[in-house]
Amino acid sequence: MRDFAVSDSPAVQAQLDRLAALSLPQGRLGLDPVRELLARVGNPHERLPPVFHIAGTNGKGSTSAFLRAMLEADGKRVHQFNSPHLVRYNERIRLAGELISDDALADVLAEVLDAGSDIGASFFEITTAAAFLAFARTPADACVVEVGLGGRFDATNVIARPAVCGIASLGLDHERFLLAPEDGVPEHPMARIAFEKAGIVKPGVPVVTQAYGTEAEAELERAAMVAGAPLHMRGKDWDATAGATIEYRDGHGALTLPLPTLPGAFQADNAALAVAMLRHQDQMTVSAEALAVGVLDAQWPARLQWLGDGPLTKIVRPSRVLLDGGHNPDAGRVLGDFFRKLNAPIHAVSAMLDAKDAGGFLAPFADRLASFTAVPLPSHDSYPPADLARIASEAGVPKTSTAASVADALRALKGEGPVLICGSLYLAGEVLRANEEWPD
Structure with missing residues (x-):
């Protein structure tokens, strides 16, 4: 890769x-x-x-x-x-x-x-x-x-x-x-x-x-x-x-x-x-x-970053979108700790490289998710969305699905509440590009 x-x-x-x-x-x-x-x-x-x-x-x-x-x-x-x-x-x-x-x-x-x-x-x-x-x-x-x-x-x-x-x-x-x-x-x-x-x-x-x-x-x-x-x-x-x-x-x-x-x-x-x-x-x-x-x-993008106004976030406005590029069990535990302080259901959109332990990443915060949508990660060796959605379901997420893109996933989540986009720094980069937020 x-x-x-x-x-x-x-x-x-x-x-x-x-x-x-x-x-x-x-x-x-x-x-x-x-x-x-x-x-x-x-x-x-x-x-x-x-x-x-x-x-x-x-x-x-x-x-x-x-x-x-x-x-x-x-x-x-x-x-x-x-x-x-x-x-x-x-x-x-x-x-x-x-x-x-x-x-x-x-x-x-x-x-x-x-x-x-x-x-x-x-x-x-x-x-x-x-x-x-x-x-x-x-x-x-x-x-x-x-x-x-x-x-x-x-x-x-x-x-x-x-x-x-x-x-x-x-x-x-x-x-x-x-x-x-x-x-x-x-x-x-x-x-x-x-x-x-x-x-x-x-x-x-x-x-x-x-x-x-x-x-x-x-x-x-x-x-x-x-x-x-x-x-x-x-x-x-x-x-x-x-x-x-x-x-x-x-x-x-x-x-x-x-x-x-x-x-x-x-x-x-x-x-x-x-x-x-x-x-x-x-x-x-x-x-x-x-x-x-x-x-x-200090600033460090794609680590628990609340995205600003842009072409992607306007799809689910007024819901907020959180971006995190973490992709291992320790990163999952960080997300779990963060979400326990939020009094709202979280809807995740995710893609991951197939070399990563997807189940280990999701397990610490699966109980905080209301839904999980798996999307492709083009040009990278990644989990097929159906496989990633299955892993999320096995981790305990009550509602899982797939979508052809992050934008399609966000359209399906409009009005549902806060959205987490997670699982890969490569995905995070594509999201920042699509939302026109350029790290400086």
Whole structure:
């Protein structure tokens, strides 16, 4: 399955077409191809400003958003690398606070693709090299880099000496890759997930984590000890509680911070992790005032996002439409917690990749749904709508159906109440495009 991308710019689209033609690295593991690719374009990853490197199952994107907002509130220029994009490929690469321009993107993609034509590099390896090349050529004070998948073999893991590594929440996702049989790795599923994420731990570099179960924590402690990396784990070296405010504390002292404007109680945890990462590195300082401003200013689309007025939402007006790209059991639990605070029946519209655990995703909030409509996810390896509707019914949703599109599903739900569109970031991107809400 590929990360399909389109652009209104002919110059960018020409390079995206070249990306789409790349073969998939079936069964290939390791960082040698991306290292060779980077060497051919001058090793730009070795010329970056201080890097904040973030892995995790859920929350790493939101944590990166909080980091950027906090750093920018302190007056710093910040590069950011995230994946996947939602509407425009440009969203993956932010240069000194601004999305990369079409002209700059076309040029850097062409340069990297030309350099690596015979390497067999993947879509994500090319994208990572292009981002690092753009970063190295644009002055900035910091880089916020999100792992794409796993950590150990992720292309971003070529960064040898980040300022700090962060690991967000852990859960089961991408099992076909992250739990694939391999000699010398942990057998317990959560220990294996932690092992893969801990692949970003570097000698002497502080690593800041959330709190986890016994198996995952033991694996992270082992990885930090082997690398000689200072480990700062939530509940041991730092902590935070959320009520009317976030009460944060660590060895440097205590802070009272506002709650995030991003919806969902879990966002306080992601904001606290960002604070902990900033306070457990020594390459730059960020004021307490900037931390508080960043908590409020951070934006992260398609995560419990109430959509605004647009061509899609007007179909069900005055009902509101909530968009969420979560797609694993932990994301389902977040939705369940969120919906228990809403005193209204929820009508879900969903599509999911067939590699995902649809039943595990739906189970935590199926009892909050009045109906579930499955739709196709064109150009991706996804569940047939009838199969996804059956899984929803087996999870306990009282009324399930299928529709040919999100718009058709919304027409059938007009006047029924709040609507959740969920199950895939690819679906979320199509919805944002159709509703003319462009992530900036």
